[in-house]
Amino acid sequence: GENVEQHPSTLSVQEGDSAVIKCTYSDSASNYFPWYKQELGKGPQLIIDIRSNVGEKKDQRIAVTLNKTAKHFSLHITETQPEDSAVYFCAASLEGSARQLTFGSGTQLTVLP
Amino acid sequence: DAEITQSPRHKITETGRQVTLACHQTWNHNNMFWYRQDLGHGLRLIHYSYGVHDTNKGEVSDGYSVSRSNTEDLPLTLESAASSQTSVYFCASSRAAGGTQYFGPGTRLTVL
Numbered sequence: 001g002e003n004v005e006q007h008p009s010t011l012s013v014q015e016g017d018s019a020v021i022k023c024t025y026s027d028s029a030s031n032y033f034p035w036y037k038q039e040l041g042k043g044p045q046l047i048i049d050i051r052s053n054v055g056e057k058k059d060q061r062i063a064v065t066l067n068k069t070a071k072h073f074s075l076h077i078t079e080t081q082p083e084d085s086a087v088y089f090c091a092a093s094l095e096g097s098a099r100q101l102t103f104g105s106g107t108q109l110t111v112l113p
Numbered sequence: 114d115a116e117i118t119q120s121p122r123h124k125i126t127e128t129g130r131q132v133t134l135a136c137h138q139t140w141n142h143n144n145m146f147w148y149r150q151d152l153g154h155g156l157r158l159i160h161y162s163y164g165v166h167d168t169n170k171g172e173v174s175d176g177y178s179v180s181r182s183n184t185e186d187l188p189l190t191l192e193s194a195a196s197s198q199t200s201v202y203f204c205a206s207s208r209a210a211g212g213t214q215y216f217g218p219g220t221r222l223t224v225l
Contacts, residue, residue: 032211036216043205043216043218043219044203044216046213046214049213089155094211095209095210095211096209096210096211097211098210099210099211100144100146100158100214101211101214104155105155106155106156
C-alpha cells in the first residue's frame with residue numbers, strides 16, 4: 001500500500017518568513033495530493049490540493065509543488081503570520097479508486113511574532 | 114450549508130462500558146471514515162464505508178465496530194471500552210472514492 005513520509009515534524013519560523021513542509025510518497029500511481037491544516041481543538045481542514053496533471057498550484061500565500069518523478073510534494077507558505085501556527089498534514093491517494101487517503105504524520109508549525 | 118457533525122464532543126466513560134460516537138453528514142457523500150488521533154501517531158484509520166451496508170476495517174480496527182444503515186450516518190461503537198482507546202476521534206466524508214475528505218470537529222473520549 002501507499003506510504004507517506006512528512007518532514008519536518010516541527011518547524012518554527014519568524015513572522016514574515018517562509019515555511020516549507022515536504023512529503024514523499026511510495027506509490028507512483030497516486031494522483032491526488034491534498035494538504036490539511038488542523039488548529040488546536042478542531043478537525044483538519046483542506047487548505048490546498050494538487051493533482052498529478054499539474055506541477056504547481058498557488059492560492060494567495062500558500063502553494064504546493066509536485067515532482068512526480070521523485071515522488072515528492074511540498075507545501076510553501078510565504079509571509080507567515082501567527083494564525084498560520086497549526087499542525088499541517090499531507091496526504092496521497094489514487095482518486096477514483098477504492099484506495100482512501102494515506103496521511104503523513106503531521107508538522108507542527110509555529111510562527112514566532 | 115452542508116456539514117458534518119459529531120456528538121458528543123466530549124465523553125468520559127469507564128473501562129468495560131459500551132460507547133457509541135455519532136457522525137452525521139448532510140453532503141450526501143457515499144464515503145465515510147473514522148480516524149483516531151493520538152500524540153505522535155497522526156491520523157489512524159479505524160473503519161470506513163463506501164456506501165449503505167458497506168463497512169471496511171482500517172489499520173486500527175480492533176475493539177471498534179461501525180454500521181451504515183443510511184447515507185448520512187456512520188456511528189462508531191466501542192464494544193467494551195479500554196483505557197488504550199482514550200483518544201480524539203474524527204469522522205470524515207468524501208464525495209469521490211480516494212478524493213477530498215471533509216472532517217468533523219472531533220470527539221474527545223476519555224476511558225477511566
